[in-house]
Amino acid sequence: MHREERAVLERYLKERGLKMTAARETVLEAFLGLETHVTVDDILEAARALDPGIGQATVFRTMKLFADAGLAREACRDDGGRQYEHAWRHAHHDHLTCVDCGKVVEFVDPAIEKAQEAVYRRYGFTSSGHRLELFGRCPDCSKKRSR
Amino acid sequence: MHREERAVLERYLKERGLKMTAARETVLEAFLGLETHVTVDDILEAARALDPGIGQATVFRTMKLFADAGLAREACRDDGGRQYEHAWRHAHHDHLTCVDCGKVVEFVDPAIEKAQEAVYRRYGFTSSGHRLELFGRCPDCSKKRSR
DNA sequence: TCCTTATTGATAATGATTATCATAATCATG
DNA sequence: CATGATTATGATAATCATTATCAATAAGGA
Ligand SMILES: [Mn+2]
Ligand SMILES: [Mn+2]
Ligand SMILES: [Zn+2]
Ligand SMILES: [Zn+2]
Numbered sequence: 001m002h003r004e005e006r007a008v009l010e011r012y013l014k015e016r017g018l019k020m021t022a023a024r025e026t027v028l029e030a031f032l033g034l035e036t037h038v039t040v041d042d043i044l045e046a047a048r049a050l051d052p053g054i055g056q057a058t059v060f061r062t063m064k065l066f067a068d069a070g071l072a073r074e075a076c077r078d079d080g081g082r083q084y085e086h087a088w089r090h091a092h093h094d095h096l097t098c099v100d101c102g103k104v105v106e107f108v109d110p111a112i113e114k115a116q117e118a119v120y121r122r123y124g125f126t127s128s129g130h131r132l133e134l135f136g137r138c139p140d141c142s143k144k145r146s147r
Numbered sequence: 148m149h150r151e152e153r154a155v156l157e158r159y160l161k162e163r164g165l166k167m168t169a170a171r172e173t174v175l176e177a178f179l180g181l182e183t184h185v186t187v188d189d190i191l192e193a194a195r196a197l198d199p200g201i202g203q204a205t206v207f208r209t210m211k212l213f214a215d216a217g218l219a220r221e222a223c224r225d226d227g228g229r230q231y232e233h234a235w236r237h238a239h240h241d242h243l244t245c246v247d248c249g250k251v252v253e254f255v256d257p258a259i260e261k262a263q264e265a266v267y268r269r270y271g272f273t274s275s276g277h278r279l280e281l282f283g284r285c286p287d288c289s290k291k292r293s294r
Numbered sequence: 295t296c297c298t299t300a301t302t303g304a305t306a307a308t309g310a311t312t313a314t315c316a317t318a319a320t321c322a323t324g
Numbered sequence: 325c326a327t328g329a330t331t332a333t334g335a336t337a338a339t340c341a342t343t344a345t346c347a348a349t350a351a352g353g354a
Contacts, residue, residue: 020320077224081309082310111261126283134267134277187341
């Protein structure tokens with residue numbers, strides 16, 4: 001399963017003299033089997049379902065590695081622990097979060113992206129990514145609130 | 148000094164039965180005397196210069212209070228501790244950060260703000276603030292790099 | 295001034311992440 | 325496929341930022 005991501009990881013490891021291990025395979029399968037934004041402990045739980053011997057430190061280390069390899073990406077950094085999401089074949093997007101119920105909408109807005117490029121140009125910066133999080137109340141929570 | 152901010156704080160405290168204390172005055176003066184983005188320990192240091200008896204826990208508590216009172220606002224949330232910036236009479240702005248030297252440019256871009264409003268409307272959300280951080284390389288660091 | 299209530303500072307506790315280290319696994323090489 | 329240099333692992337301790345606890349103190353309305 002997940003042939004392609006596995007190949008990405010193997011290439012990444014080989015290029016820098018690192019090793020493919022059982023733990024890394026397990027964490028990869030666990031991570032890819034989860035959707036949305038997951039915390040290290042979510043991944044640890046899923047990984048231990050496949051192999052109870054996996055250590056927490058290994059998951060921390062491995063997810064950092066996956067992020068560097070382009071397989072994972074850090075999502076919103078709220079209080080309460082880093083969140084990861086899939087990065088391989090998952091295009092960049094931003095997040096719209098409900099401050100009441102926590103619901104998260106992922107979106108891409110070309111107008112925003114364009115305007116950001118203009119800001120980079122205005123200040124002579126070279127772009128290397130951005131983080132945009134919109135906070136607000138979702139339709140349901142807005143409704144509840146106005147009653 | 149800082150009559151106006153002090154008045155804001157006093158009104159805020161009175162409205163909810165809280166008390167104006169020496170420690171709160173000291174932290175306020177310390178915070179307002181600093182510029183840019185400051186960490187709790189920066190503020191603690193400045194506060195202890197005015198009164199060595201100030202406790203760290205008090206600064207954590209007080210800054211949270213100031214944020215609620217509209218005197219402070221949380222700035223970028225990098226690794227390594229919350230950052231605060233002045234909020235009273237300091238309009239909203241976003242940040243453009245150099246990933247090499249750490250330089251921070253504050254900017255406001257009407258096109259981005261407008262486009263964000265459109266996203267809120269598209270998903271039926273009510274807006275309650277956003278956080279945008281652009282990462283990149285500043286002109287100096289870009290130059291160094293290309294050599 | 296008195297009294298209720300909020301506040302403080304020291305310290306312990308927590309939660310997330312990283313460092314350490316002895317042991318085990320990987321893999322290029324012979 | 326055995327060897328050996330090197331990397332990885334998992335348990336555990338250590339950090340770091342933040343919050344909770346609590347006895348002692350200060351504020352401010354009556
Ligand atoms: Mn996402
Ligand atoms: Mn700022
Ligand atoms: Zn909601
Ligand atoms: Zn720079």
